[in-house]
Amino acid sequence: MSPGLELRVAEVFQESPQAISIVFDVPDSGVEHFQYLPGQFLTLRVPSERDGSVARCYSLSSSPHTEDTLAVTVKRTEGGYASNWLCDNIESGMILAVLPPAGHFTPRDLDRDMVLFAAGSGITPIMSIIKSALAEGSGHITLFYANQDSENVIFGPDLAHYAxxxxxxxxxxxxxxxxxxxxxxxxxxxxxxxxxxxxFFVCGPPPFMDLVVRSAESVNVTHDRIHREVFQSLHGNPFEVKERAKSASAEDSAQAIVYLNGEKIEIAWPRDLGLLDALLNEDYSPPYSCKEGSCGACVCRLLQGDVAMLANDILVAADIAEGERLACQALPLTDEVTVTFDI
Ligand SMILES: Cc1cc2nc3c(=O)[nH]c(=O)nc-3n(C[C@H](O)[C@H](O)[C@H](O)COP(=O)(O)OP(=O)(O)OC[C@H]3O[C@@H](n4cnc5c(N)ncnc54)[C@H](O)[C@@H]3O)c2cc1C
Ligand code: FES
Known part of the structure; x- marks a missing residue:
């Protein structure tokens, strides 16, 4: 069984010469599954003749506060497989497997003043945040939006309309x-x-994001107010069916206490298995997407005990100091570990 749900493509729009938006219908049965926050992303299963399929994350450009449909916006990456496949082949009526919305690039409070830095396709999650904050919030929004040239500005007319x-x-x-x-x-x-x-919300190529983060830090913006979204391709395929791990003996396991969706869960956690897989194997539903430490969907906070992380492309030193860990990469270091996903 694939972990994704299937969504039907309702419409495809050309947003710029290099970018399209794909709009999905959400069936009544999927409404709960596909609830999302502005700034979150979907993971799409893109067909591939070579590998069967590849998985790629695309931020939602739609707003949960202003639209009933879901939309992602994909810009061609030179030499890239999935973005070009989608731009060349996707059309209304097609069905794609999609993982539920995930990610932490989301405003905690739509009433706050925000300053948004976007470059190129980095505008996608920012667009969702802008539409949501304008519709539901009361704060002031400043957008700095960099593009190569005027032809390649995504959402130019929409932004002019909102301004x-x-x-x-x-x-x-x-x-x-x-x-x-x-x-x-x-x-x-x-x-x-x-x-x-x-x-602060920042999304764009790495040098642009580094410039913004360095500049913000230099004027003493605290780390917890700088939100970054890193666009990169997944190496693994979270849609592939993985064999369930065999149950480990008590000596091979730590004890995990996990707060998830308001519930307190206690499981034996095999020491050689990531916390995410340990929870999935017990039929719980922690948030995840890439399962390889590169998307941040599975971030949890360590409350007690200690874990090692096998890989981490997302959390910076300050996140780790605050207790954040990637559940898909976490192995127990202590006999008892308590974490919460409700952060
Ligand atoms: C949370 C998140 C949100 C995202 N949101 C968006 C979004 O809203 N819009 C958007 O357009 N993108 C978004 N992305 C990026 C997207 O997931 C893909 O990374 C992007 O579309 C490129 O994928 P691709 O398959 O076309 O390119 P890939 O095939 O992954 O190639 C990427 C680059 O690597 C190079 N490359 C590929 N294979 C090799 C190799 N073997 N050796 C050396 N170089 C190689 C390619 O030439 C290309 O330059 C997001 C990513 C994340 C993690
Ligand atoms: S699922 Fe992507 S970082 Fe863990």
């Missing part, structure tokens, strides 16, 4: 590399300084 409709609450600063070169440290630092009390 006009919400002129008191939305301020957009556009940057075109074809005319201005790469975003400069001075401009980014000025914005960070002017909005140092806001919540």
């Amino acid at each position: 006009k409709q919400y002129s008191e609450r939305l301020d957009i600063q556009s940057w075109l590399e074809s005319e201005q070169g790469l975003p400069t440290a001075d401009v980014v630092k000025y914005l960070c300084s002017a909005h140092r009390n806001s919540e």
